[in-house]
Amino acid sequence: MITFPSYFFLLPYALVLAVILFFYLVNIGHLFQTGLTTFASFLLTAFFLTYSVIVVNITWNAISSTDWQEPATIQFSGINQESI
Amino acid sequence: MTLSSFINKKLYEKIVYKVRRHPITLFPAIISLFILLAIPPAVFLLMMATTPSFLNNSKLVTFLTLLASTYYLSVGLFYYTYFVNYYIDLLVVTNDRLLVIKQQGIFARTISELDLYKIQDITSSIKGFFPTMFNYGNLLVQTAGEIQKFDIKKVPEPERLRQRILELAEEDRKFHQANALHPVA
Numbered sequence: 001m002i003t004f005p006s007y008f009f010l011l012p013y014a015l016v017l018a019v020i021l022f023f024y025l026v027n028i029g030h031l032f033q034t035g036l037t038t039f040a041s042f043l044l045t046a047f048f049l050t051y052s053v054i055v056v057n058i059t060w061n062a063i064s065s066t067d068w069q070e071p072a073t074i075q076f077s078g079i080n081q082e083s084i
Numbered sequence: 085m086t087l088s089s090f091i092n093k094k095l096y097e098k099i100v101y102k103v104r105r106h107p108i109t110l111f112p113a114i115i116s117l118f119i120l121l122a123i124p125p126a127v128f129l130l131m132m133a134t135t136p137s138f139l140n141n142s143k144l145v146t147f148l149t150l151l152a153s154t155y156y157l158s159v160g161l162f163y164y165t166y167f168v169n170y171y172i173d174l175l176v177v178t179n180d181r182l183l184v185i186k187q188q189g190i191f192a193r194t195i196s197e198l199d200l201y202k203i204q205d206i207t208s209s210i211k212g213f214f215p216t217m218f219n220y221g222n223l224l225v226q227t228a229g230e231i232q233k234f235d236i237k238k239v240p241e242p243e244r245l246r247q248r249i250l251e252l253a254e255e256d257r258k259f260h261q262a263n264a265l266h267p268v269a
Contacts, residue, residue, distance in 0.1 A: 013154065044164070055156045055157055
């Protein structure tokens with residue numbers, strides 16, 4: 001049985017957000033580098049960034065009522081001694 | 085940076101065409117996007133039908149919410165990258181050169197370039213129901229250069245493009261021949 005504070009769930013999520021932001025910036029960098037910063041590419045970028053912001057916002061609202069100090073427990077079913 | 089500076093456009097050079105894959109080729113990707121976006125609600129409904137008591141476990145619900153959020157963000161990033169790759173994949177035809185820019189993933193790009201006067205032959209082909217209906221297909225450019233074949237896929241109006249590139253190649257050949265006879269000092 002492993003017990004840890006619930007806010008541990010936020011750490012990999014924060015890492016995911018950072019990685020996704022990085023790759024968005026790399027893609028935007030490609031558009032600038034190739035000189036393809038047109039209205040169409042701007043619309044495309046704005047659409048997907050807005051989509052991502054909406055997802056994060058909905059997630060934030062969904063988990064805002066969570067008590068992050070409360071411990072979470074993962075239980076493992078052990079080997080039954082009698083079965084050996 | 086502009087596209088002209090990216091391709092090192094010469095002073096006398098003019099960009100005649102900028103051609104991308106036909107937009108209809110994005111249709112399967114758009115369909116798959118909607119399917120992928122529908123998966124988490126479908127899984128949620130399945131879990132509600134089979135084990136509705138999972139909603140009582142607030143920690144599990146929080147974990148699943150973060151998991152679904154990660155999934156949606158990843159799908160969004162994947163398709164943004166796909167559409168950026170589509171947008172950057174470009175056939176640039178100038179009065180001097182033909183350039184094929186291919187973005188392959190996030191960290192790979194190839195740019196192939198050939199002088200128009202080296203073009204020996206161009207073959208256009210339209211095969212299949214959708215290519216015929218929407219008039220898009222492939223161009224195969226044979227050259228006398230290092231890269232002997234350029235294969236350009238799924239471009240709109242390939243027959244008209246083939247004709248136009250051949251005309252530009254002929255003009256460029258005459259220009260080079262004239263320069264060879266009367267070189268500029």
